[in-house]
């Protein structure tokens with residue numbers, strides 16, 4: 630296939646780009662490199678360094694030959710930040726995402742895959758969260774992704790654009806072959822921050838809230854390995870030949886913040902200093918995925934089901950790249 634990947638130089642996107650390249654697809658990445666890294670990509674992959682908002686650049690790329698599909702990862706993706714800058718998230722994510730869909734329709738792109746999110750569901754009362762769980766975003770970030778999902782629904786109904794919305798839970802880990810990993814500037818995600826605390830690269834990890842209605846009072850999340858997410862994208866690309874689809878994507882197991890700290894301590898063999906803090910606005914107490922639908926419709930099944938194994942891949946990448954990309958040890 631010939632595929633355009635927006636945000637492909639970022640954390641999740643780069644793992645999917647490697648998986649597509651491994652199977653011989655021609656991949657072009659469209660990324661402004663604000664969070665992405667050229668070094669995260671296979672050297673042979675073409676990178677168009679441009680803003681999604683740059684309509685001329687986007688039209689030029691989409692007009693450059695036939696595209697079998699667009700995979701759309703580029704977004705602002707921080708729940709907490711979206712609570713402070715709600716309209717920025719609406720315009721950047723929903724606005725630019727919908728313009729991208731419009732451009733895909735104009736250029737005759739046949740398939741579209743959206744990086745959607747568990748943040749669509751707010752604070753559900755029952756777990757696991759399936760595709761029939763009531764949608765009620767708990768943050769402007771989640772709301773912005775819902776808007777793109779709805780635009781895709783109409784793009785299919787009116788223009789026949791086939792799509793898959795993949796609602797990831799918490800992406801985690803790194804390429805087991807060490808070719809790509811997680812390096813956000815600044816880093817806000819739990820696992821890389823705990824690893825930095827374990828390696829002595831930061832003094833401690835701050836735990837956002839210990840008064841949630843969970844067994845140990847800290848938030849529970851479903852950590853799904855990026856390689857499993859990559860395989861899910863391959864499965865979704867095949868599946869949408871027969872129609873559009875929307876899937877929840879997680880490992881199906883919940884882990885509290887304290888569970889993750891203990892896992893990093895076990896895997897690294899080092900203590901992790903931590904300090905309790907107030908809750909972070911916008912954070913739901915528990916998010917655990919029910920992924921039966923994608924399993925039954927595509928045969929996808931996560932290979933990483935043990936948290937320590939996920940953490941081990943993230944730790945290995947970080948130890949090989951103590952300063953992130955561009956500074957391999």
Ligand SMILES: NC(=O)c1ccc[n+]([C@@H]2O[C@H](COP(=O)([O-])OP(=O)(O)OC[C@H]3O[C@@H](n4cnc5c(N)ncnc54)[C@H](O)[C@@H]3O)[C@@H](O)[C@H]2O)c1
Pocket residue numbers: 635636637638639640641642659660661662663664665666679680681682701702703704705706725744745746747796797798799800801813
């Ligand atoms: N990381 C997670 O746990 C998680 C969970 C659910 C959904 N998602 C979604 O998956 C996608 C990827 O997440 P990630 O963690 O890899 O994020 P990331 O920030 O690492 O990657 C996003 C990439 O998009 C690029 N980008 C952002 N805005 C752009 C724009 N306007 N124009 C051009 N390029 C732009 C960035 O430079 C970056 O390389 C996002 O859409 C996110 O909402 C992530």
Ligand SMILES: O=c1ccn([C@@H]2O[C@H](COP(=O)(O)OP(=O)(O)O[C@H]3O[C@H](CO)[C@@H](O)[C@H](O)[C@H]3O)[C@@H](O)[C@H]2O)c(=O)[nH]1
Pocket residue numbers: 706707708709745746747748797798799800817818819820822834835836837838848849850886909912916
């Ligand atoms: O320094 C930190 C960072 C995080 N957390 C907690 O750890 C959990 C995970 O947080 P984080 O790694 O920031 O991820 P989320 O906020 O859960 O969001 C991720 O997972 C969502 C899906 O569940 C995606 O939509 C988002 O894009 C992605 O950033 C949450 O309970 C946080 O409160 C801390 O206690 N301390």
